[in-house]
Amino acid sequence: AQSVTQPDIHITVSEGASLELRCNYSYGATPYLFWYVQSPGQGLQLLLKYFSGDTLVQGIKGFEAEFKRSQSSFNLRKPSVHWSDAAEYFCAVASLFSGGYNKLIFGAGTRLAVHP
Amino acid sequence: SQTIHQWPATLVQPVGSPLSLECTVEGTSNPNLYWYRQAAGRGLQLLFYSVGIGQISSEVPQNLSASRPQDRQFILSSKKLLLSDSGFYLCAWTVNTGELFFGEGSRLTVL
Numbered sequence: 001a002q003s004v005t006q007p008d009i010h011i012t013v014s015e016g017a018s019l020e021l022r023c024n025y026s027y028g029a030t031p032y033l034f035w036y037v038q039s040p041g042q043g044l045q046l047l048l049k050y051f052s053g054d055t056l057v058q059g060i061k062g063f064e065a066e067f068k069r070s071q072s073s074f075n076l077r078k079p080s081v082h083w084s085d086a087a088e089y090f091c092a093v094a095s096l097f098s099g100g101y102n103k104l105i106f107g108a109g110t111r112l113a114v115h116p
Numbered sequence: 117s118q119t120i121h122q123w124p125a126t127l128v129q130p131v132g133s134p135l136s137l138e139c140t141v142e143g144t145s146n147p148n149l150y151w152y153r154q155a156a157g158r159g160l161q162l163l164f165y166s167v168g169i170g171q172i173s174s175e176v177p178q179n180l181s182a183s184r185p186q187d188r189q190f191i192l193s194s195k196k197l198l199l200s201d202s203g204f205y206l207c208a209w210t211v212n213t214g215e216l217f218f219g220e221g222s223r224l225t226v227l
Contacts (some may be wrong), residue, residue, distance in 0.1 A: 032214050043206055043218035044160075051214060079163055090159065094120055102148070108159040 003025045004065035004091050013081050022093030023111050032094040034104065035065055035073040036064045037088065039087045047089075051066040061085070086114045118143035122207050122219035129226055130165055135194040137182075137222050139207030142188065147209040149190040150216060154204040166190060202226045 003026045013019055025031055032051050036044040041046045046058025055067040074091060091107045119142045124156035129135060141147050151163040162175045172182050179198050183191045190207055204223050208216040 006156045019196065034215055036218075041221070041223070044208075044216075046215050046217070049215050102210060102214055102216075103162065105162075106152075106160040 002093055002095060003052050004093050004103045004105055004107035006089075006091055006110050008110045009108070010111045011115065012113040014113060015083050016080050017113070019076075019078045019081045019085070021072045021089050021091075021112070023107060024072050025074060025091070025093045027093050027095070029031065029095075031074075032102070033067060033075045034092040034094065035059065035063070035074075036090045036092065036106075037061075038090065038097055038109075045092065045099075047076070053081065080111075081114055083114045083116060088112070118209075118217065120207060120209055120217060122205075122222050125220065125222060127222060127224050128196050129200055130185065131226055132196045135192070135197050135201070136226070137192040137205055137207075137224070139190040139192075139219055140188055141190075144188070144209070144211055146187060147211050148190040149184065150208040150210075151190065151192050152206045152208065154206060154221075155202070160206065164192070177223045197224075197226045199226050 005024045007022050011055045034049045035047040037047050038044045047063050048057050050057050058064050063078050067074050088109045088111045090109045092104045094102045095102045122139050127174050145189050149166045152160045154160050166172050166184045180194050202225050206221045207219040210216050
């Protein structure tokens with residue numbers, strides 16, 4: 001069965017510092033991978049996605065993620081964190097079925113706090 | 117452009133009362149629709165998905181049900197709420213692009 005593990009429940013970084021959020025997945029075929037961000041009391045916003053091709057994908061808000069098949073990982077990175085990046089981050093893996101239906105399996109999330 | 121609306125945004129209900137959460141999508145046709153629940157401190161759990169009008173699939177056995185009376189309308193219901201139904205409910209849609217687009221969520225508190 002597909003699964004997603006985000007090993008870090010909480011991470012605190014200083015503003016301006018670099019950030020890496022870890023994500024490991026379990027999926028038998030080629031995975032479709034996503035990172036979402038959720039501000040308190042809000043819905044989820046897509047940061048970036050990986051379907052195929054270049055294993056380093058760029059997203060919105062200066063985020064990027066690297067797909068490493070050998071490590072079953074899809075870690076999210078940002079070179080310099082801003083206070084507005086404080087939020088909860090979710091990694092997800094999707095399985096695509098015929099007709100375009102897809103089911104996303106989410107990790108438990110990583111809550112990011114940013115110190116001034 | 118496509119938009120998704122959920123309401124109500126916040127709901128406080130007593131145990132044993134009924135529930136109806138509504139979700140509508142605009143600007144697209146024949147979307148796949150989803151209901152997720154997010155419990156405090158936990159990830160997102162897929163509750164229901166629908167690939168068309170009247171077509172509902174349930175992912176987990178529970179006290180809730182879903183219906184899709186129109187192409188772009190998805191409703192989450194319960195006849196009698198339990199304390200364990202409290203949580204943040206998210207509706208989402210997609211059309212053959214892989215990623216899901218989420219609504220702003222509905223927070224349900226059952227007392």
